[in-house]
Amino acid sequence: MGKNLIVVAALVPVVAGILGAQSLRTFPWWESPMANTLDLSDTQTKQIQSTVSEYRDKLRDLRAAVNQAEADLQAVFNDDPVDPHKANEAIDQLVSARGELFRTTSQMDLRLRTVLTAQQWQQLQNLQQGRGRGARPGGRRLRPPQGPPVGSAISKRLPSN
Numbered sequence: 001m002g003k004n005l006i007v008v009a010a011l012v013p014v015v016a017g018i019l020g021a022q023s024l025r026t027f028p029w030w031e032s033p034m035a036n037t038l039d040l041s042d043t044q045t046k047q048i049q050s051t052v053s054e055y056r057d058k059l060r061d062l063r064a065a066v067n068q069a070e071a072d073l074q075a076v077f078n079d080d081p082v083d084p085h086k087a088n089e090a091i092d093q094l095v096s097a098r099g100e101l102f103r104t105t106s107q108m109d110l111r112l113r114t115v116l117t118a119q120q121w122q123q124l125q126n127l128q129q130g131r132g133r134g135a136r137p138g139g140r141r142l143r144p145p146q147g148p149p150v151g152s153a154i155s156k157r158l159p160s161n
Contacts, residue, residue, distance in 0.1 A: 044115050048115055066097045
């Protein structure tokens with residue numbers, strides 16, 4: 001029992017950071033009224049739409065992979081006793097899935113950035129700062145929240161003894 005508690009306690013910060021990353025999903029800037037303030041040309045609008053369309057299916061598949069990896073990790077954590085080997089494999093799968101989603105989203109962001117002028121980019125950055133510190137053009141934060149919130153599902157799963 002004591003070893004399982006130590007393993008679970010050691011995994012809490014890792015999993016909390018991973019699960020907290022769900023807050024990274026927000027409405028894309030190119031589909032918001034924010035895009036209207038950038039004074040995009042017709043060519044820029046078409047390039048943005050083309051880029052988003054090009055990445056849409058892959059991003060949907062990667063989000064599905066992240067959701068599945070999250071469900072798999074949750075299932076392992078719900079096992080009693082928790083199998084540390086299976087838990088570590090599930091964590092690695094989730095980290096990998098999130099990493100691939102982040103890489104692909106960042107590559108799309110880069111392509112979108114190349115469509116904008118320096119002035120439009122700066123204006124978008126300023127607008128994003130107004131929506132939340134640390135936000136990026138795609139609406140995602142640069143850093144996930146630190147640690148689990150008090151009363152979170154993770155802290156509720158920890159045994160009290």
